[in-house]
Structures are given as C-alpha cells and as structure tokens.
Amino acid sequence: MAPTGRPRALSEHAFSPHDAVLGAAARHLGRRRFLTVAAATAALAFSTNLPARGATTAPELDARRITSDPFTLGVASGDPLPDSVVLWTRLAPEPFQEDGGLGTQRVSVDWEVALDEYFGAVVSRGTALAYPEYAHSVHVDVRGLTAGTVYYYRFRAGAWLSPAGRTRTAPAAGSDAASLKLAAVACQAYQDGYYTVLRHVAEDDVDLVFHLGDYLYEYAVNSAGGERRYTDVVLPDVFNRETMTLADYRLRYSLYKSDKDLQAAHAAHPFVVTWDDHEVENNYAGAVPENDVPPAEFLVRRAAAYRAYWENQPLRAAQLPQGPDAQHYRRLNWGTLAQFDILDTRQYRSDQAYDDRPHAPGAESDDPARTITGAAQEQWLLDGWRASTALWNVMPQQVCFSQRKFDTTADAALSMDAWDGYRASRNRVVAGAKAAGVDNWLILTGDVHVAYALDVKENFDDPASATVGTEVTCTSVASGRDGVAKPDNWDTYMKANPHMKFYDARRGYVRATLDRQQTRLDFRTVPAISTPGAAVTTSASFVTEAGSPGLEPA
Template identity: 65%
Template sequence: MTDHQSHTDVFRRAVRDLGRRRFLTTTGAAVALAFAVNLPATGTAAAAELDPRRIRDNPFTLGVASGDPLPGSVLLWTKLAPRPYETGGGLPSGTRVPVRWELARDRRFTKSVRRGTTLAHPEFDHTVHVEVTGLASGCDYFYRFLAGSWTSPVGRTRTAPSAGAQNSRLKIAAVSCQAYQDGYYTAYGHLADEDVDAVFHLGDYLYEYAVNATGGNRHYTDRRLPDVFNRETVSLEDYRLRYALYKSDPDLMAAHAAHPFAMTWDDHETENNYAGDVPEDNGPSDAFLIRRAAAYRAYWENQPLRRPQRPSGPDMKLYRRLRFGTLAQFDILDTRQYRSDQAYGDGWQTPGPESENPARTMTGATQERWLINGWRDSRALWNVVSQQVLFSERRSVPGADFKLSMDCWDGYPASRQRVLAGVAATGIDNLLVLTGDVHVAYALDIKEDFRVPSSRTIGSEIVATSISSGHDGTDRPANADTFTQANPHLRFAHGRRGYVTVALGKHEARADFRAVSAVSTPGAPVSTVASFVTEAGRPGLKRV
C-alpha cells in the first residue's frame, strides 16, 4: 500500500465515522478538519532544508503563473515537482527547498528589477507564492524561478494601472470549464498568443471526476496516465495530484506564462453542484466540510492567489476586488461557498414558493453588501462582475410552462433582485457580468425585469464557453432556437469550445467570441464566431 493510498483510506474512514456520529461541538469538528487535511504546524522551521543542487530532475514541470495584478504589485507562482504525478512531486518528504526568483523588464533578464529567495514548504506541497511590491504601475514584467541548476520557463506579467490613471484601453479574456478528460486545451494555446492585460477564470478549473489511463477523450496512444487519476478526488492528496495532471498540459502552461490570471472557482473544484456546506448527495455537512477543506487548500496551493485568500480549514475568502485605473473595476464573486441549498432538489424545475423565498441567497449577506457598497464607492467607467453561473433569466421553453435551472441565479431570484436593486441604487451605468459554467457562449441583455421583455436594459452579460468541457460541441446548440424564443434578451448562442475577449474603452466595450473547431484532436484553428459592442451610457448589446 502506498503512502497516498494509506492517507486516502484514513481520510475516507474518517468521513464515514464522522457521518455516523456527527460531531456535536465546534471544537470537535475543528479537530477532525485539522486531522483530515494535514494542516501545517504553527511553525515550519522543523522541516529539514534540502540543498536544491541535489534535485536531479527538472522541478519546474508545471510551469509558472502570475495573478491578481495590482498597481505596483504582482503575485508570482510555481511548484517544485520533479515527478508531478507522484505524492509530494518526487521530492523527499518533510523537506523545504530554497527557491530563487527574478523579475526584469526584458525577457533576457538584462534589466533586473527585483530578486529574492523564498522557501517551498512541504506543508504547501512545495508550491511558491511570491508577492512582489514596489513596481511601476501599468507595466509589463518578466519573471522566472531558479532551484539549484534548474531554471523555470519565463513568464510575462503586467501590473495594474495606478488608482487615478486615466487609462483609455483595457483588454481581458474570460475562460471557464476545462475538464481534462473531455479534450485538449487548444484554446489556451491560442489565448497565449492574444494581447490581453489579464485573464479572468470563471470556475471549473478542475473536475473531480476520474480520468482513465488514455486521458478520456484525448485518446492517448503514446503514453498511459497512472491509476491514481482513475478515481474521484476526495482527499487532499487526490486534489493535489489532479492539479498536477491539469497543470502539466502545455497549452495551459503557455497561457499562464503569457498572462496574469484572476481566479474564482465554481463547483467542480470541490464537488458537482454543492451549495455551501451541503454536498451533492445531501449527506452530512460535517463530513462534507472535511472534503471542502481539502479542496480549498489544494486550490489555493495551486493557483496564483495572494495571502488574504489562504484558506482556514473549510473556509476561504475568495471574493475580492481589482481596479484598473479609472476605466474598470472588477468584482470577483464566490457563488458556491455561501449560497443556500438549491431549491426543489436542484435541476430544471418549475419556479415556486421554495425557489422564490426572499431569504434565499446566492452570495451570502456579507458578500452581497460588499458588492453593492463597492459599486457605491466605484469611480470606474465600467463595473465588471466576474462570477460563475448564469445571472440572466433563462427559461426552458416559451409560454407559461417553463422551467428554470435551480443551480443558476434563476434558482435565487430574490438574491438577483437585491443585486439589481443595488445597481439602481448606486447609479452605475455600465454593468458587465462575466459568466462561465454552461459550456456555451452566450450574449445577453440584463433586464430590469426579466418578466417584461420591454423593461429597461441595465447591463450586459457575456458568457464564456468552455475550454474543453462538453467535448467538441456544435456551432448551434440543439436548444438554441427554443432558448432564444423563450428569452428575447438572449442575443447569441454558440456551442463550440474557446474563450471570449472583452476590450474596454472610453466609449464602448467590445466582446469577441473565439472558438476552436475541435478539442478531440490537438492543434485546431481558432476563429472569431461573433462580436458584440455595448456603448458607454447606453446599455444593450449590438452585433458588429
């Protein structure tokens, strides 16, 4: 039995035992959580330090990344994993490793700006998070990591403009949903070549489902994946290893190295359609929180996230705000951790008293207040919400007998109405909502009252299709015509894989929907399948 198997078995036994006896005190639950996810000790000095010159194989197999650009600051990430598909990445257990980092204004590092040394701790699976400050705002930088004789790939990042900058242009990309087993990450290879200031990931970076030896829909013939991936992620080691598989994809590594990412999760980073502390199968919450703690910890370890996002047990404050001069404010939401359980058992249901209960929430009261107060204080021309599930109403069929998805904002209409009331109360004119989840590209007008098609348009929702989830897809989804008839505010639907870029300017925002022809084979070309603009001060999407 391997160390990983032993750890996983202990974890699963703990979950079963916890589900049977249900901890009666907060203290007891906290102890169980600390045990199950192997939280680090109060200090890490006890760990032995490994001389990086003893690392015989390339430790930078998972590339580099940067994230959450601020004025004058960047966050740099990497992980040491000479053998990424093994527990501990192939490094001696219990050892910390010194890692050098460099930041420069040129790719050849002749114009060095900052450099330093940090430690890759075993408690964080030898991941590295370096927050570099004191930089120029709105500038490109290049970075790399060094361990012993090994040098990482070079990454490019970009700081945000200063708070009062009168910037007139910003271009971002939005991506979501990248099931490894569903196909190749070809879209990421093309995104790496785009000129964008930042990439906003809208969730489902990871899927908890098993990946077989041939990579599922990738149909590998030249290699076989280890059996460790051919099961659902449950324990901390499961999640860590699954991130290693996903991050070993060369197209994903290229995109991370090319652009800073602003991350948020959806459900699959933990478990499909969970809601707060309620798992998909409605099992014991105490047991599920152990799994959530493991998933959240692995998420922070493996993403370019700053120190305030570091989780504590089963909790992690992921919602946050990024500002890009006076042009744009981005409010990044978490619509999983604080939501009420899905009404009527989830799925597509006829709306009724349970789903329309005013007490139901998608964001939790604290995050909801934070969002609306942020709009009240905003001085940005464009206010952009980066979030997970469809915000606009999406009826299943025309007429009175429609159903709605209980997992989307349609299952939380009172919560959505409070947000829309916040738009009106704060007087923001240029609202954009970026969404993922549904594996389809959509362009929608956000209506003041979705029940009245002629009501005022108060913003636009841009939905990024998946990177790979859903296999190749089709140009025209089978339900597109029905959805368009049932939802007049739906302006566009496209079912291939890809991403969307959004260029923000002083007078308009332009969304270009980019799609690849296939993900079942590598190397497919990318094309722009539709473009829309919305004018500043005049909400509503127009196709161009």
C-alpha cells in the same frame, strides 16, 4: 505570510478542528443533520492530512541535490495591482507522486523580475521557501513595481531554471487608462479533450485573463486521459478515482498543470481566478454536499479542496483558506477604466431549491431569505458600486445571472443552481446596481459550457423593461467535448429568452476590449478539441456603448 520569508505558524491559519471545521458547520448547516463534536473531530483528523502545528520546521533540502527539472508545472502570475503582482510556481520533479518527488524537506527558490525577456534589466529579486506543507508551492507578492508596466519573471532552484513568464501591473490608481483587453475562460475538464483554446489565449494580445471556475474536475480520469486519444501518455491509477483527500486534489492539479497549453497561457498573461463547484464537488451549496454524506465530513473535503486550490493558483496570502473557509471574493481596478468585483457564488449560498432540479419559479426558490452570495458579500458588492469611480463595473462570477427559460411555456423551468434559483438575491443586486448609478455593468460568467450574449433586464419577464447591463458566458475550454454551433435547443432558447442575443455551443473563450466609448465582445471558438491544433475563429462580435446598456452586432 511574507512570501519571501518564513510563513506564520500554521496555528495562526486556523486549521483547528473546533474553530475551523465545526464553526463553519454550525454557521452553514441549516436543514442537514450535524455530527457530534467528537465525531467531527475524528473525521477531520482521519481525512484531511493537513499540516500539524509547527510543521514548518521541516529541514531544508540543498537545491543542488535536485536531479531532475522541478518546474514541471510551469509558472504563473496573477491579481495585478498598480505596484505589485503575485508570482507562482510549484516544485515537482515527479509531479504524479504525492510529494512531487521532494519528500518533506523545504527548498529555497530564487526569483527575479526584469523589464526585458532576456533579464538584462532586473528590477527585483529575492528568495522564497517552498514548504512541503504547501505542496512546495511558491507565492511571491512582488512589491514596489511601476504601474502599467510589462515585466518578465522566472525562478531558480539549484541548477534548474524555470520557464520565463510575462506579466504586467495595473495602471496607477485614479489614472484614466485608455483601454484594456481581457480574455474570459472557464470549465476545462481534462478528460474531455485538448486545451487548444488555451493555446490560442496564450497567443492572443490580451492584458489579463479571467478564469471563471471549474479549473479542474473531481471526476476520475482513466489511464488514457479520457478523450485525449492522440497522446501516448499512460496516466497512473491515482487519477482514476474521484478526488476526496488533500493528496487527491493536489495530484489532480498536477495533472491539469502538466498540460503545456495551460502552462503557456499562464506564462503569457496574468490570471485573475475564481472557483465554482467542481474544484470541490459538483453543485455543492455552501456546507451542503451533492450527496448525502455527514456535513462535517464534507467540510473536511472542502477544506482539502480549498487548500489545494490556493496552493496551485497565483493568489495572495489573504486568500489562504482557514480550514473549510476562504475569503475569495475581492476587488481589483484598472485605473478609472474598470473596477472588477470578483464574486464567490458557491461558498455562501443557500441550498438549491427543489432538490436542484429544473423547476418553474415558486415559493421555495423565491423565498426572500435565499441568497447566492451570502449577506456579507452582497453588501460588499453594493458598497463597492456606490464608491466606484470606474467607467465600467465588471463582475466576474460563476453561474448564469440572466434569466434562462428552458422552454416557451408560461411556467417554463429554470436552473435552480444559477441565479434563476435565487431570484430574490438577483433582484437585490439589480436594484443595488440601479441605486448606485452603475451605467456600464458587464457580467462575465462561466459554468454552462456554451457561449451566450445577454441583455440584463430590470424585469426579465417584461422584454420592454430597461436594459441595465450586459452578460457574456464564455463557453468552456474543454468541458462538453467538441460541441456544435447550434445545439438542438437553439431555437427554443432564443424564442424563450428574447434578451438572449447569441448562443453557440462550441469550445472557446470571450475576448473583451474595453475603452472609453464602448466594450467590444468577440466570441472566439474552435471547431474541435478531440484532436489537437484546431484553428480559432471569431464566431460573433458585439458592442455595448458606454452609457447605453444593451448589445448590438459589431
């Protein structure tokens, strides 16, 4: 789809009951029962509210007739390449209404990119169409930009001008970039507190932000906004229910993106995003839902959730879902300094072993056929490592990769939702990294609402085995509420997992500075998010040297 022109007919995006939903169900089902074709088709037609064939012929609204600010959800950029970057906004003068206040008409939106924040040196401009079928979102893939350059961008609809955003392109392919500073964030349950962490990310001097999943949560948000007690906003009842339909997910993004601290972070830096479970439903596995609902019904929900995710993120057309499927794993480069292999460990995984309860390793969880990535993505990852010319191979992904024993007994329980529940999958990836000669492997992880610094071991059950990489979990932006520096299980975890070098359960983010000699990892935390405006401090810093895997205090 060309962002500055008319999109392809929706039929080409495979929003077809038979080809998309039923095909995915047949591929992914396994042990769950399957509905008849007629029942699945009826469920799709009843539940999705996805656009009909030919719907992009909607009439155009004269943007001069928009009477209130349509840029209430801010602006964003993402997935920088050496010559391009994606720009995003979504028009919603009434963000808490299902249609955003713009009905079913399309709207022309002008955009421009400049070298300066005052837009005196504009280098590119154009017009995009905001279609109601895409919730009036705009995705502009700006081409022909100069590598390694900071740019400013903005949008205009009628008389309304958006806030300006700042972005940057990646260094030229093959160039020896000297350094890169990135932030890693995850898990921002709106109802658990303020996005103070994101305000500090906005103010930090980083080149790039990785969002590692749980951008939103499907759970109900009450009229007070949960723990956000110091605002006088009364939320409408549309948020006080679990997200199920396309309208529900779109509205939930409207709620989250109405937050000014989140808007500030997006406006300040380009984002690279990947999803985890709560963008759809807690701990879903491929086509298997958390609860016992018909699988075709769940795939309808997944299609709606994936659709709303794309509409609300700075992603290219390649990531636009086709029914309940989306190609979300992808690869970016920062010259020869870093290769980023962004994973999707949710869409293709086997169902969790042992009914997704903490459990010691056993025959079910260690079945060699089990996968957390799916065979195609696993092969893509290993092939990418073999072809990599980067000094640092960075793997942004969702759930804890390293072993994490919950107690000190010989048969300690592990998480069946993390890589511990897919040990054959992990062993193949570790072996693939070793075979490809990946010497400087950095894993960025979200999900767990705590900060860890971990040495990745060739054999986690043998502390003396080789260290093959480094993993950091970035704690959460808000999920889990305020948190504490040392939770009750701190001593147990540190003793049970000798490869764990740091553990902190406060809210925050990780800042990673990569250069030709080392990567420095700063764990940035705030004391509370239950009240707005808390200061940020660095609770710990580590380095891992190029060519010498393993963490050392900075």
